[in-house]
Amino acid sequence: MTNQHLTSSDLFATRAEALAEDALEASTATYDYDGEQLEREERAALRRVGGLSTELEDITEVEYRQLRLERVVLAGVWSEGTLEDAENSLRELAALAETAGSTVLEGVVQRRQRPDPATYLGKGKAQELRDIVLAGGADTVICDGELAPSQRRALEDVVKVKVIDRTALILDIFAQHAKSREGKAQVELAQLQYLLPRLRGWGDSMSRQAGGRVAGGEGIGSRGPGETKIELDRRRINTKIAKLRRDIKAMKTVRDTKRHGRRAVGVPSVAIAGYTNAGKSSLLNRLTGAGVLVQNQLFATLDPTVRRAETPDGRLYTLSDTVGFVRSLPHQLVEAFRSTLEEVGDADLLLHVVDGSHPDPEGQISAVREVLADVGGDSIKEVIVVNKADIADPEVLDRIRRHEKHSIAVSARTGAGIEELRELIAAELPKPDIEVDVLVPYDRGDLVSRLHEEAEILESEHVADGTRVRAKVTPAIEADLSEYVVA
Structure with a gap:
């Protein structure tokens, strides 16, 4: 008969061949396209194998492992404000974690006057957190605050998984999004x-390196205490x-040179x-058709983008996008990105963009103004958008x-209110105020264009000797026109 009973070795061989074919097909599908892929998509596609040493009881189950x-x-820790404030802060932390490429399982908040100096959360809450971690199969705990090194170590000892704080999470997101040489250096x-x-x-790592010339076999009298590895790391x-x-x-x-160049020609x-x-x-x-990366993710923009724009009455100005x-x-x-944020400090007008759909937009406004005050951006004329x-x-x-008198509502997605915003920008930008009467020769068409x-x-x-123009100009243009002023 052709349909004989297959032995266990035959079954294993058949199954192995099928797996090999599947792997080959997957490999071909993966490498068919070798062009430029979006980095965010690549990062989102990365998965980690959970529980390599503890998740499975039998090695034959390896094919059923799921990448995740x-x-x-x-x-x-909820130490001040309302419960709604604490929950909003945790929701923001969840958005940060998802931006970094994580799956958020659960969040817990403890009501305390101040974080526990030993384990951040109280001892009982830390044990409860450990139970939640075990039940969900989590491999990381993220705390909504900045942990002292001793707090992080103590909490790790309790929950038995990696613990990071809000600061480390934000730094990780910045490291993922930095594109330019300056952005990478700042991060x-x-x-x-x-x-x-x-x-x-x-x-x-806590033992001493050989000091003096002992490594060269100099012997007695040449041995010094040297550095511990941690001291060496710190020095490096x-x-x-x-x-x-x-x-x-x-x-x-x-x-600064580029910015001063733009200022020199009088472009607001x-x-x-x-x-x-x-x-x-x-x-x-x-506003400009710049084609800048737009994603529903936190910190999608790190490197400032500067684009030319034009008011409805034809005046040029520059528009710069900054880190959120x-x-x-x-x-x-804040310290590392100070040079980037100085783009804000030197502007003639600040468009302070607020998410109207956020649960606490007023809190966002306060947080932004606090950082702007550090870089001198609090003295600039501000429009709340x-x-x-x-x-x-x-x-x-x-x-x-009602609360912000100088404000306008828009929708960048639908375009509602954008024309009104253009008109508002034109009204708020400094206008040329020095009146001149000049006769520009025809061979200086560049000045007329400017x-x-x-x-x-x-x-x-237009007259016989050139173009007669009466206009209001900036100090920079006035200097260039000085030789053509009509007496």
Whole structure:
């Protein structure tokens, strides 16, 4: 008979062949396209194998393992404000964790006057957290605050999985999103400053390196205490921090030169600032057609984008998109990104974008203004732009507009209110106020073109010797026209 009973070895061989064919098909599907892929998609596609040593009881079950994202449990301490504030903060932490590529399983909040100095959460709550971690199969706990090194170690000893804090999470997201050389250097500097006080060592890392010339066999009288490995690491990190600061300072000079060049020709500047994921890049794209990356993720924009734009009456200005802010933004990041944030401090007008659909838009406004005050952005003329008006509660929009007198509601997604915003920008930007009467020769058409772009033309006519123009100009253009002024 052709249909004989198959032996167990035959079954195993047949199954192995099928698995090999499946693997080959998957490999072919994966590598058919070898072009440019979006980095965010690549990161989102990364999965980790959970529980390699404990999840499975029999190695033959390996084919049934599922690749999955890092699974996290959130923990927070509610020490001030309302319960709604505490829950909103934890929701924001969940959004941060998902942006970093995690799956959020659960979140817990403990009501305390202040975080426990030993384990952040109280001893009983830490044990309860351990039970939640075990029940959900989580491999990371994220705390909604900045942990002292001793708190992190003590909490890890209780929950038996990796523990990180809000600062480390934000730094990780920044590291994923940094694209430019300057952005990467700023993030690395912030990470090293965060890591330095958290170095820990044990075993060989706490023993002394050979000091003096003992390594060369010099013998008696040449042995010194040397450095421990942790001291060596600390020295190397300090050296790297010093180098990064020098590099960022040099890059800042280039940025300043470009900015001063724009100022020299009298082009006014508008900066877009606001809470992360409020829709700043979408607004930039609406106003300029810049084509900047837009994603429903926190900190999708790190590297500032500067684009040319034009008012309805034809005046040129620059529009710059900046990194988003967040509550309790790590001070290392504020310091590292200071040169980037100075784009805001030097602007003529600030568009402060607020997410109108957020549960606590007023809290976002306060958090942003707190950071802006650190970089000198609190003295600039500010317009509150309430974005996402198409999905926001009308009562919330009315409340913000009543509280913030200089505000406008728009929707970058639908385009509602964008034309009104353009008109508002034109009205708020500084206008040329020096009146001149000049006769520009026909071979200086560049000056006439510049007048039409940057000045307010009052009167213009073509005469035998050139173009006679009466206009209101900026000091920069006035200097260039000085030799053509009509007496």
